[in-house]
Amino acid sequence: MLTVGTDAVSNGGNLLTIDGSGNTTISGTLSGSGGLTKNGTGTLTLSGANTFSGAVAITGGVLRISASSNLGDASATNTLAISNNATLQSTGFGNIDLTANRTIALGAGGGTFDVGGTASDFLSLTGVITGSSTLTKIGTGSLSLAADNTATFSGAIDIDSGMLNLAHAGGLGTGTVTVKYGSILQVAASNAKLAQVVVQPGGVLRLNQPQDTAAGATIPTTPIAGILEIKHSNVGANFDGIQMAAGSTVRSNLAGVNYESDLILNGAVDFDTVNQNFTISGSLSGASGAVNKISGNTLTLSGNNTFSGPVTINAGTLSFGAANNLGDGSATNTIAINYNSTLQWTGATAENLGTNRTITLTFGGTLDGSGTEALTIDGVISGTGGLTKIGSGTGGITLAAQNTYTGLTTISAGALTITHNSALGANGMGNETIVADNAQLILGNGITVSGETITIAGAGGSNFIGALAAASGGISTWDGPVKLGASARIGAAGNGTLIVSGAISNDAGTDLSISTTTGTGSGVVVLSGPNTYSGATSVIRGTLRLGAADSLPATTILDVHSSATTDPATFDLNGMNQTIAGLKRTNTTGPGIVTSAGATTLTIDGATSNTFSGVITGALAL
Numbered sequence: 001m002l003t004v005g006t007d008a009v010s011n012g013g014n015l016l017t018i019d020g021s022g023n024t025t026i027s028g029t030l031s032g033s034g035g036l037t038k039n040g041t042g043t044l045t046l047s048g049a050n051t052f053s054g055a056v057a058i059t060g061g062v063l064r065i066s067a068s069s070n071l072g073d074a075s076a077t078n079t080l081a082i083s084n085n086a087t088l089q090s091t092g093f094g095n096i097d098l099t100a101n102r103t104i105a106l107g108a109g110g111g112t113f114d115v116g117g118t119a120s121d122f123l124s125l126t127g128v129i130t131g132s133s134t135l136t137k138i139g140t141g142s143l144s145l146a147a148d149n150t151a152t153f154s155g156a157i158d159i160d161s162g163m164l165n166l167a168h169a170g171g172l173g174t175g176t177v178t179v180k181y182g183s184i185l186q187v188a189a190s191n192a193k194l195a196q197v198v199v200q201p202g203g204v205l206r207l208n209q210p211q212d213t214a215a216g217a218t219i220p221t222t223p224i225a226g227i228l229e230i231k232h233s234n235v236g237a238n239f240d241g242i243q244m245a246a247g248s249t250v251r252s253n254l255a256g257v258n259y260e261s262d263l264i265l266n267g268a269v270d271f272d273t274v275n276q277n278f279t280i281s282g283s284l285s286g287a288s289g290a291v292n293k294i295s296g297n298t299l300t301l302s303g304n305n306t307f308s309g310p311v312t313i314n315a316g317t318l319s320f321g322a323a324n325n326l327g328d329g330s331a332t333n334t335i336a337i338n339y340n341s342t343l344q345w346t347g348a349t350a351e352n353l354g355t356n357r358t359i360t361l362t363f364g365g366t367l368d369g370s371g372t373e374a375l376t377i378d379g380v381i382s383g384t385g386g387l388t389k390i391g392s393g394t395g396g397i398t399l400a401a402q403n404t405y406t407g408l409t410t411i412s413a414g415a416l417t418i419t420h421n422s423a424l425g426a427n428g429m430g431n432e433t434i435v436a437d438n439a440q441l442i443l444g445n446g447i448t449v450s451g452e453t454i455t456i457a458g459a460g461g462s463n464f465i466g467a468l469a470a471a472s473g474g475i476s477t478w479d480g481p482v483k484l485g486a487s488a489r490i491g492a493a494g495n496g497t498l499i500v501s502g503a504i505s506n507d508a509g510t511d512l513s514i515s516t517t518t519g520t521g522s523g524v525v526v527l528s529g530p531n532t533y534s535g536a537t538s539v540i541r542g543t544l545r546l547g548a549a550d551s552l553p554a555t556t557i558l559d560v561h562s563s564a565t566t567d568p569a570t571f572d573l574n575g576m577n578q579t580i581a582g583l584k585r586t587n588t589t590g591p592g593i594v595t596s597a598g599a600t601t602l603t604i605d606g607a608t609s610n611t612f613s614g615v616i617t618g619a620l621a622l
Helices: none
Strands: 002-004 016-018 024-026 036-038 043-046 056-058 062-065 078-082 086-090 096-098 102-106 111-115 122-125 135-138 142-145 157-159 163-166 177-179 184-187 197-199 204-207 227-230 242-245 249-251 257-259 263-266 268-272 278-280 290-294 298-301 311-313 317-320 333-338 342-345 357-362 365-369 375-377 381-383 387-390 397-399 409-411 414-418 433-435 439-443 448-450 454-456 468-470 475-479 482-484 488-492 497-500 504-506 512-516 524-527 537-539 542-546 557-560 569-572 578-580 582-584 592-604 615-621
Touching: 056 086, 078 086, 111 122, 111 142, 157 163, 177 184, 197 204, 311 317, 333 342, 333 365, 357 365, 365 414, 387 414, 409 414, 409 439, 433 439, 439 475, 454 488, 468 475, 468 497, 488 497, 488 524, 512 524, 512 542, 537 542, 537 569, 557 569, 557 592, 582 592
Parallel strands: 002 024, 016 036, 024 043, 036 056, 043 062, 056 078, 062 086, 078 102, 086 111, 096 122, 111 135, 122 142, 135 157, 142 163, 157 177, 163 184, 177 197, 184 204, 204 227, 227 249, 242 263, 249 268, 257 278, 268 290, 278 298, 290 311, 298 317, 311 333, 317 342, 333 357, 342 365, 357 381, 365 387, 375 397, 387 409, 397 414, 409 433, 414 439, 433 454, 439 468, 448 475, 454 482, 468 488, 475 497, 482 504, 488 512, 497 524, 512 537, 524 542, 537 557, 542 569, 557 582, 569 592, 578 592, 592 615
Antiparallel strands: none
16 A cells, blocks of 8 residues: 655646556645546545545545545536546545536546445535446445536446445436346436336335426336335426335325326336325326325325226325226225224215225224215125224224125224125124124114124113114114123114124123214114123113013113103013113103003012103003
């Protein structure tokens, strides 16, 4: 190694040439009007604040710098020429700016820029690049192209590692730009010319500024095989037509991004939210296109999408507000909800997903009904791990198919309506339904659910008609065991009828309440099973009717009461004998009625004193 110390070295008007295969360090100041040439395979390190004003040529090996002044007088107009794939290396100590009056000339064999440090350490080329040879970027730091090279540079650019920062719309010139595995092309200029960009698998094209094809921006003509990263909150709606290859990724790690431009999916494409909320309002198209949602947080699709492949949710939440957000509704495809990830409905207009769009579950899946209008799922839901319903939107979710999934059905919030006898999946061990407090299962007209165990708690949310309820206008039947949780309520909407023929049981002391829609009182609940629950029975609104003798436990105290004059509460023995432990009316505002059209006996066999101030009518003996 040859080291020249801190003494000043003047080249006058002559050319200083460093040659050979060894390493040389010059820490002194180089001055004069001459230039510097680096030949040979060795490394030349310049560390002085040099003032020479001539050109610098690198024809072999490596020229290493740590500051712009190492290359001479920054105010002089000169050239940095690199050929034979020689290398200019910066060591990564902050940012180095090669000024606009320093032209970069790439000769035969091209040149390499090796930028050390991290992605925040920049070597900036503010001057234009000339030539037709290849520029290669290596190193973990960033090389920034800040000049318009469209008319001067036709060579290729290979980004082998680190980041190439495009600081001028025309900075890439006109040659092919290849973004290789693990490297990044960051578009930090608006309306950039990107037609010649090729993103290989694992490479990243990062959009960091708004882009508009009407203002001169161009999109890559080659489908992106790596990663399209959206790093700006509003790239714009006029950057349509980027093609994503099968196996590629669209990614955003910036909160609140809305990508408004159209994308073409040439196969299954991963959409990576990187634990941020990410919206795509542009159209997603492609005859073979498919969407794979990966990582946490929420991906929202709000465009008129026409891709015809499946949608797969492997993590986080995929949100939509219209059926066409999920692609071509006429295509036969699948929505896969895996690993307890979530499909979220937010629509303000009722939608039907159609029978050709099926849902599969792997290790469980969640449906989030946050819309103000209903979503109906007509396609079959299959798979394993169970189904969870969340979201308290007023529209709810309706399951209309003969579903085959296995595992628990858990309704944690809002309403889940079923319009098929087998909508709750396969029967059998472990295939039960759980309705939490403030949630509701609504049975559609004519529905009979057989053999399924249900556990219910609470009053059923804001309408208070019950955690298990019948829809208005028809008769619905639950023919399976019912387990009561805290404050459990069952009922019927409007003039609907709910028949519970399965046995109702509970933990010690849990009560059962019966209710219907406020303001009508015409809903009916029929109990016909061998019920064993040990708490009280309250008829709050509507009618509790016996479907078999002694369907109420003999130990129950029956409270027939209503809090409104327009909401009568009625106990109808329906010609059946019944023994209870007590009869009372705790709220005397609304009508409380005990009746039977057929001859029957109501036996009150209790040790406690209760008062009933309502009406007892019909062919009824006490």
